[in-house]
Amino acid sequence: MDSSAATGLTLHSQSGVAYRFDPGALCLELLTTGGPGPYRRYEVLHEPTDLATWADRSRLTPTPALDISAAEVTDMRVLRDALFRVVIAHTRDEPHPPGDLQAINEAAARPAMAPAIAPDGTRQWTGTSTGTQLAATVARDAVELLTGPFAHRIRTCAADDCHLVFVDTSRPGRRRWCSMEHCGNRHKVRALRARLTEEG
Numbered sequence: 001m002d003s004s005a006a007t008g009l010t011l012h013s014q015s016g017v018a019y020r021f022d023p024g025a026l027c028l029e030l031l032t033t034g035g036p037g038p039y040r041r042y043e044v045l046h047e048p049t050d051l052a053t054w055a056d057r058s059r060l061t062p063t064p065a066l067d068i069s070a071a072e073v074t075d076m077r078v079l080r081d082a083l084f085r086v087v088i089a090h091t092r093d094e095p096h097p098p099g100d101l102q103a104i105n106e107a108a109a110r111p112a113m114a115p116a117i118a119p120d121g122t123r124q125w126t127g128t129s130t131g132t133q134l135a136a137t138v139a140r141d142a143v144e145l146l147t148g149p150f151a152h153r154i155r156t157c158a159a160d161d162c163h164l165v166f167v168d169t170s171r172p173g174r175r176r177w178c179s180m181e182h183c184g185n186r187h188k189v190r191a192l193r194a195r196l197t198e199e200g
Contacts, residue, residue, distance in 0.1 A: 009057055011179075019181045024150075024167035027083060027142035029058050031165055036081040039163070045077050048131070055134060064113055064125040064134070072131025079107050079135050083142050087165055090146060091156055107139035159183040 008022025009029060023029055033054055034043035045051055048068035056063045082100035089096050113133045114126040145151065145167060153168040157178035164178035177183040 019179050021164060021166075021179050023165060024169050025141055025145045026059050027138050027145055028087070028154075028165055028167060030054070030076075030080050030138055031084055031087070033080060034077070035084040039084070043077075045073055045080075048073055051076055051131060051134070060113075060137070062122075062124060065128040066131065066134060067128050068131035068134070072135070075107075076131060076135050076138075079103060079139060083139075086142075086146070087154060088156075090151070091154055091165070104139050104142055107135045108143050110136040112136040112140055157183050 008020045009032060010018050011021045011032065012018050021032070023031070033045050033050075034040060045054065048070060051068050051073050052066050055066060082097075082103035085100045086096045086104060110132055113129045113136070116124050116126045118124040145154070150167050150169055153173055155166060155168060155175070156162075157164045157166070158176040159178070162178055162183050166175070166178060168175040
């Protein structure tokens with residue numbers, strides 16, 4: 001699981017307010033790009049530049065040089081949807097869908113992006129990576145997350161109207177919200193209003 005840059009993504013609420021969301025893992029960052037069924041309406045991966053833009057915003061540091069084909073964008077959407085179903089089943093303690101596990105494992109078995117140490121001692125990626133290598137990197141991150149020490153801490157946001165998924169890597173392990181500045185704050189406001197109503 002790549003934690004080299006755990007700064008998270010900038011997302012926008014339905015009202016257009018920007019907030020930070022750190023899902024805690026590269027593979028969970030991919031789930032913000034759309035998904036199966038009702039999440040199709042959030043689809044943002046339509047062409048190679050869309051996938052490259054996501055990679056640029058992700059925790060992959062530095063941003064890799066990518067050469068992505070249209071077919072590889074389709075493959076990444078298939079991987080993402082499979083990962084989405086597996087992760088949701090995982091959070092509900094339900095069996096992982098076998099076909100979706102196979103899709104993740106097949107992607108993870110392909111050559112991934114290769115990290116290297118630059119002459120100045122910083123991290124870099126070897127050469128230009130393909131969309132298939134990017135997908136393999138994401139799939140391997142998913143395997144590590146789902147089989148690793150934080151697997152029991154993969155959660156969905158506690159807000160009824162939010163479906164963002166994150167892994168709680170905090171020491172106390174009590175994270176409930178996708179973001180304290182978004183859903184956490186909304187919960188505080190609702191709780192305060194309810195208290196004032198009761199007191200009034």
